Amino acid sequence: MSEPTASEPTASDPTVSEPTASDPTTATTIQQALAERFGEDVKIDEALPGLEALARIADHRSHRRFLPRPIEPDLLRLLCACALSAPSKSDLQQADIVIVRETAVRQTIVDTIPEMPWIMDAPVFLVFVGNGARLPMMSKRRDKPFPNDHLDAFFNAAVDGAIVMTTFIQAATAVGLGICPISSVRDYPRIVAKTLNLPPRTVPIAGLCVGWPEQAGEITPRLSLSTTVIENRYGERDLVGEIEAYDRRRAALRPYRRQRRIERWGEASFYGWSQDKARQYAEPTRTDFGAFVREQGFRLD
Numbered sequence: 470m471s472e473p474t475a476s477e478p479t480a481s482d483p484t485v486s487e488p489t490a491s492d493p494t495t496a497t498t499i500q501q502a503l504a505e506r507f508g509e510d511v512k513i514d515e516a517l518p519g520l521e522a523l524a525r526i527a528d529h530r531s532h533r534r535f536l537p538r539p540i541e542p543d544l545l546r547l548l549c550a551c552a553l554s555a556p557s558k559s560d561l562q563q564a565d566i567v568i569v570r571e572t573a574v575r576q577t578i579v580d581t582i583p584e585m586p587w588i589m590d591a592p593v594f595l596v597f598v599g600n601g602a603r604l605p606m607m608s609k610r611r612d613k614p615f616p617n618d619h620l621d622a623f624f625n626a627a628v629d630g631a632i633v634m635t636t637f638i639q640a641a642t643a644v645g646l647g648i649c650p651i652s653s654v655r656d657y658p659r660i661v662a663k664t665l666n667l668p669p670r671t672v673p674i675a676g677l678c679v680g681w682p683e684q685a686g687e688i689t690p691r692l693s694l695s696t697t698v699i700e701n702r703y704g705e706r707d708l709v710g711e712i713e714a715y716d717r718r719r720a721a722l723r724p725y726r727r728q729r730r731i732e733r734w735g736e737a738s739f740y741g742w743s744q745d746k747a748r749q750y751a752e753p754t755r756t757d758f759g760a761f762v763r764e765q766g767f768r769l770d
Contacts, residue, residue, distance in 0.1 A: 532647030535680030552637035564633040591678035599626035602670040630674035647682030716741030
């Protein structure tokens with residue numbers, strides 16, 4: 470085992486505090502949220518430290534209605550700093566956060582997403598960006614070759630941006646804010662890129678509405694843990710049966726209010742998650758996103 474470096478605190482370091490046990494009732498809160506989310510019981514040690522943080526994650530809800538209450542600039546800057554403290558692939562730091570303050574700039578983006586008017590209602594709208602520009606710039610400045618200009622360069626920047634956005638969501642939720650991710654900023658990426666004056670080798674990952682929630686929101690049921698948590702390796706399974714069971718459980722808890730494109734697909738006697746997603750992706754969408762990414766200077770080989 471290697472010796473700790475000067476930047477790594479040891480267990481005996483007085484600046485490292487021991488975790489404290491959580492309120493036992495928090496475990497019940499988590500169990501209830503996960504039972505609603507996954508349709509199964511998850512065992513929780515009531516003495517486990519950090520349950521308050523886990524409870525916020527387990528109880529995640531998206532919000533599309535916000536109070537007319539501003540978010541203080543200092544708080545927003547704090548949340549951005551916490552988000553950018555997230556892990557970064559090889560310490561490359563390939564994520565940026567664009568705070569869209571100007572109404573005209575936000576409106577230009579909203580005009581490409583007319584079915585989401587809550588973007589204008591949110592006190593804060595952010596766009597998370599994968600930034601692959603700094604690394605080749607540094608390579609050139611330091612007179613080094615840059616042979617890794619291929620798909621992985623784009624993938625690393627996109628993943629870094631997504632991790633930062635996820636960490637921002639956790640930080641915002643911790644202080645009581647509500648959020649709603651907006652992947653539709655990629656529907657018309659050239660308009661978004663021009664509006665935000667994105668430099669070469671940067672791409673918008675997603676937008677994020679942020680504000681003080683007007684209502685509690687709802688927990689969205691997810692596929693069962695047996696479907697999405699894999700032990701060691703994938704094997705034979707009844708995936709169709711698992712998805713159909715999820716369709717029924719979700720329909721019982723949160724049925725869809727409307728069916729997509731009835732004029733094209735007709736009205737289904739039972740309309741579940743798999744039917745909705747099959748209809749959603751029966752329509753072409755973002756077919757030119759790869760071309761846009763290449764135009765931004767990334768190679769996808």
